[in-house]
Amino acid sequence: MTSTETTAIVDGTRGGTALLTVDAVSKRYGKTQALSTVSVELGEGEILGLVGHNGAGKSTLVRLLAGREASDTGAIRVAGLPEGAAFTAAAAERAGIRMVYQELALCPDLTVAENAALSDRRPTGALWRRRAERRIQDTLDEVFPGHGISVLDRSGEMPMAQRQMVEIARALCTDRLRLLILDEPTESLGVDAAEALYRYLHRRTADGVSAVLVSHRMHEVVGHSDRILVMKDGSIVGQYPGGTTAESTLLAAMGGEVSTDTGTLERVEAELDDQEQPAAAREGAAVLALTDSRGRELTARPGEIIGLAGLAGQGQEGVLARLWAPGLLSRSVTVPSSRAYVPGDRQVSGIFPLWTVAENLTIAATRALGRFGFVSGARKRELASTWVDMLRVRGGAAAPITSLSGGNQQKVLIARAFAADAELVLLDDPFRGVDVATKNEIYTLMKAEARSGRTIVWYSTDNKEMAHCDRVYVFRAGRIVSEMPGSDATEQRIIADSFDETEGELR
Amino acid sequence: MTSAPTIATPTQHPAVERIRTLWPAWGWSLVGTLVVLVAVIGVSGGSPLQPLSQALTLVPYLVLVAIGQMLVITLGPGNIDVSVGTNVSMASYASVAVGAAAGPGAGLAAAVGAGLAAAACSVIAILVLRIPPIIATLATSLIVSSATLMLADANRSGAPAELRSFVNARVLGVPLTAVLVAILTVAVVIVLRRTRFGLAVVATGQNSVAAAKAGLPTRTVTGVTYLISGALAGLAGGLLAAFISPSTSLGTSYLLDSVAVVVIGGTLIAGGRPVPVGVWTGALFFVLLSGLLNLLGLSVGAQNILKGLLVVLVVVISSAATGTGRSTVRRLRASLTLPGTTTKQRNNTDG
Incomplete structure (x- = not known):
């Protein structure tokens, strides 16, 4: 830590x-x-x-x-x-400042071109639609x-990765x-798209455009x-050169803890020791099976x-999605009857914005929290506080969910x-916008929960994280x-398999 | 679901914030009720209890319909039951027709059944045919008004005497119907807070996608909620048949009044936050206001204009004061303060 004492950092512009x-x-x-008295200076053509x-x-x-x-x-x-x-949003816009949001801010019912036109301040005439289409198309291609x-x-119908690309491209469309x-521009992007973005970013900074990368x-x-x-608790606690810093x-x-968070493991294990330990792990029969369009099978055993x-x-x-809701007539999917799902799109399909942490946390577990359709308030509070303590949710169980940070x-x-006590837990890219310490906590939790006999299926855009799994299936074009x-x-093996043409179809 | 609660503006004094969190959502409609009550007493010069007691004879019917409407509105954006008015009218005839033949109990059951049958049409249209609720319930209300006309032609009898004495009965000076509807309201409060069904209704209203992803049976919950609204409107119609008399226009005012009362009471129009107590304060406000305007000798047209304006005023004040919505007043205030000092209120997604 080089400059923990000073919060004011005013050098670092590359002489410009x-x-x-x-x-x-x-x-x-x-x-x-x-934020408490933060000072930053940003140079032209600098990536901060x-x-x-x-x-x-x-x-x-x-x-x-x-x-x-x-x-x-x-x-x-x-x-x-x-x-x-x-310094208002309008002033910032006039100054040529554009932001790509972590939580995607596209209107789902508008097309890509219409979304781009919405944020474009250039004067538009009768042919705005065609002009917007051309601009966003050119930027995306580039x-x-x-x-x-x-x-x-329509942007609402596109996968997260493509929406993220549109969000970035429409910011780049800006005049001057x-x-x-x-x-967090690359949380939803694949490796290739992320690299393409950074290549483009370096081309633009060479022309004097600056960037802030969170x-x-x-x-x-x-x-x-x-x-x-480096920021911590609302202050800047350190400044390091790019490229060389470890x-x-x-x-x-x-x-944060750099190594695995043993604290969480201990807390989680202490919790699990209270419950009985079903030993039916890994050797049992498959509880889950799914067949892809060419007949390759995905299976999973308890634990x-x-x-x-x-x-x-x-x-x-x-x-x-198929494992979560197989449909009534689907014979290609076998799943346990109790399932839980962690959606990838936190704001749209995750939180209940008017509720507290406790209410958000326990809603899927209400079946187990009482009898005859009633929910016991005491057991609800107990369950919530157990999990809030175990995962160290900042703000506590009574805080409104929207007052919490994304992680x-x-x-x-x-x-x-x-908490829903499901046999099968499905996680759709759970580490979007989550810091390293939290990530470690969640890995630990997943491992501990699997040990108690649950099956966990998860997807991540970061292939490096796959080393934490028992088994990995690599997908291309909807097939295993x-x-x-x-x-x-x-990561190398996964990427190699993703591009391996011998497995793929003939075009 | 886009309307997230806004974060308290940092410039506000902590004490103001505390009052805001403690102040109930139905507080402003209670203030409105008391103001109108004082005005009524001032104008009529009679006993303070007399106008209140009079209002309590009319309020239970409006509360019954509005509780159903509140549950439907709580289901989230786009959910509204516009068939409640015609349901009330139809049920009044069903109650009288069956009541004359098989007794008052069967008459009330028939009224509830008629409301349920109408709601079943809406539910099929909404869930199976996937028609927007406002259109589905509008179509239902057209069917129901035809049914009402047919029932009206078929029978011209009045409500059974037992039912008449039931709706006019009083317990310690309070109308029995008011007591029973109050008990029902308490039950609704418990259902919304303490049962899986109630929590699922509220969750669906806040974010239906998230509710489905959390494993809640959102479609069943939606269907049941519309059925409850239909049943309550039917019950109100069945009772009104004895309290007033069956008529094809008996329920007409209940559609708009029920929505107004729900909103005045503090229930979030965008869904996800029901306020059952507010339905009572809202209904009392509404009924007392009608009484006041009658006392003042205003014409019906003038009364409606004034009522409309007051409803808007109450909604603006209450949403601004409780900080639940970005009301006109707040936007006005924000636009009057200097640029730069305004706080763009965004959902806090601090990473």
Whole structure:
């Protein structure tokens, strides 16, 4: 940790002029001090990496940078804007600042082109539709070659990965773009698309466009930033050069456990010891079977963790959907009767925004919490507090769910699925927007729960995470192309299998 | 579901925030009720209990219909039962027709059954044919009004005497119907807070996709909720047949009144937050207001205009004061403060 004492960091522009200066800003939400006197200077053509745990204040800082919220104290100055003028969303937009949101902000009922036109401030005439279609199509082609998106599709019907690409492309469409803020841009993208994005980003920064990159994927931040700021509890606690800094250095500065979180394991195991231990693990008969369109079978036994791997959007989500709701007449799917699901799209299909953490956490378990359709309030509170303590959900059981950071909301959703006491737990990309410490906690939880006899099937866009599984199925174009034990599931092997033409169809 | 509760503005004093969280959603409609009650007493100069007691004879029927409407509205955006008015009218005839032949109990059961049958049409249209609820219940209400006309032609009898004495009975000066409907309201509160069905209704209203992904039977819950609304409207019609008399226009005012009362009472119009107590305060406000305007000798047209304006006012004040929705007042206030000091209220997704 090089500069833990100073919160003001004002160097780091590569000798050029500063595009944007953040001067001692603070921001408070109710009781939470989200930012305390943070100062940052951003140079032209610089990529600034921003890392920190969930709730460290990264998203608050970038929302202030985009003018989406006003700071309580302090000021943000942008080169070219009149001194002393209020820094609003409109002013930020005029200054050429655009933000790509972590929670996707596309209108689901509009087409890709219409969504792009919505955020385009250039004067439009009668032919706006055609112009918008051309602009977004050109940008998509340039940034993500081979993206496979039709700009006339409604955005609500597209998979997460494609929506994320559209969200990025429509920000890049901006006229006179000077600063691009990327909040977890690659969480939903596959490896190839993420690489394409970074290649494009470096081309643009060469022309003087700056970027702020917020990500939990340390290797991406290290590999693509010129300078990395580490945030913790609303302050900047360290500054490191990009490219050369070790990931472990950043993690240490963030204040998280670098190794497996043994604390969680102990808490989870203590919890499980209270219950009886069904020993019917791994050797038992398959409780789950699914046949793909070419007759290859996916099976799982009690106590197994099954990973669905491959490039993003190759049918893994479809498999989870079939396992979740097989339909009445489907003979190609066999599943246990009690199932729980952790949806990938937290805001749209996860949280109940008017409820507290406890209510959100226990809703799937209500069947077990009482008799004759009644739900016992005491048992509900007990269940909620057990899980809140075990996963250390910040804010506690009584906090409104929307006051939690994205990572803590995700913890609640995962706890909801495991608290439901289902035989089969399905997780759709559970680590979207989740920091390393939380990730370790969730891995540990998954392993402990599997040990108690549950079957877990999960999908992740990050193929490196597949090593935590017992067995991994690699998917391409909706079909299983290979199966391997988790110990063999390296990223290289998965990528190789994803592209292996011998397994694939003939075009 | 897009309307997330907004985070308390940081500029606000903590004490203000505390009052906001403690202040019940039905608080403003209670204030409105008391203001109107004081005005009524001031104008009429009579005993303070007399207008209240009078209002309590009319309120139970509106509360019955509005509780059903509240449950339907709680199911989420797009959910509304516009067939309640015609259901009330049809059930009044069903109650009288069966009641004359088989006794008042059977008459009430027939009224509930008629409401259930009408709601079953809506449920089939909504769940099987996937028609938007407002269209489905509108179609049902057209069918129901034809049925009402047929029933009206077939019988011209009045309600049985037993039922008449039942609806006019009083316990310690309070109408018996009010007591029974109050007990029903308590039951609804318990159902919404403590049963799997009630929690599923609220969850579906907040985020139907998430409810389905959490393993809740959202379609069954939707169907049952519309059936409850139909049954309650039928029951109200059956009782009104004895309290007033069957008529083809008996239920006409109940459609708009039920929606207004639900909203005034603090139930979130976007769904996901029911306020059963508010249905009572809202209904009392509404009935007392009608009484006040009658006392003042306003014409029916003028009364309706004034009522409409007051409903809008109450909704604006209550949503601004309880911070549950971004009301007109709040937007107005935000636009009047200097740019830069306004806080763009977004869902807190701080990563």
